[in-house]
Amino acid sequence: MKLWANNARLKSGLLALAIAMFAFGYAIVPLYKAFCDATGINVIAQGDRYIESSGDYQPLNTQVDLSRTITVEFDANSRGPWYFKPMQNSIQVHPGELTVVVYEFKNLQKRSITAQAIPSYAPEQAGPNFHKVECFCFTEHTLAAGEKRSWPVAFVVDPKISDDVKTITLSYTFFEVGGKTPAAPVADSGLVVPVKAGI
Secondary structure, eight states, X not given: OHHHHHHHHHHHHHHHHXXXXXXXXHHHHHHHHHHHHHHOOOSGGGOEEEETTTTEEEEOOTTSOTTOOEEEEEEEEEESSEEEEESSSEEEEOTTOOEEEEEEEEEOSSSOEEEEEEEEEESGGGGGGEEEXXXXXXXXXXXXXXXXXXXXXXXXXXXXXOTTOOEEEXXXXXXXXXXXXXXXXXXXOSOOOOOOTTO
């Protein structure tokens, strides 16, 4: 009899524990959201922003610095007879905002070519703060004779970029892989180096 009473007590305790765990599983989501709202630890858990005019919910991205605007200019250079140009010359962006621009390419030669683009940035400090999520410059591309393509560049300007930076120029040089790559320019130091005769 005593054993039966112990078993009944153990069953009751285990049942109560199972019910408590089940209730906790349902309560954890609202508790987690309330905790994140109170502490601001998880910006994703802060929820979506309701837009009354459209009646829709839009994601609230607190990483975008809406107090600043940076002009991003796009430049395209090509080493070879093909068309290479951005579809827009410049755009205004907020730091932290995901932006997508498109470049157009056309092979003007009568043969297929494999080419790649190399990016550069001005001012120089913009480079480490310019994060490309997707870019045609990541890989080589082969275009058939007369083929035309459009490729996107998706990027984010880091909100940590200096407040002094108001304009960033993203410049691409598109050159044929395996072709002649122009030599880097040599800076003129102003020094005259004597050359010995007979060498």
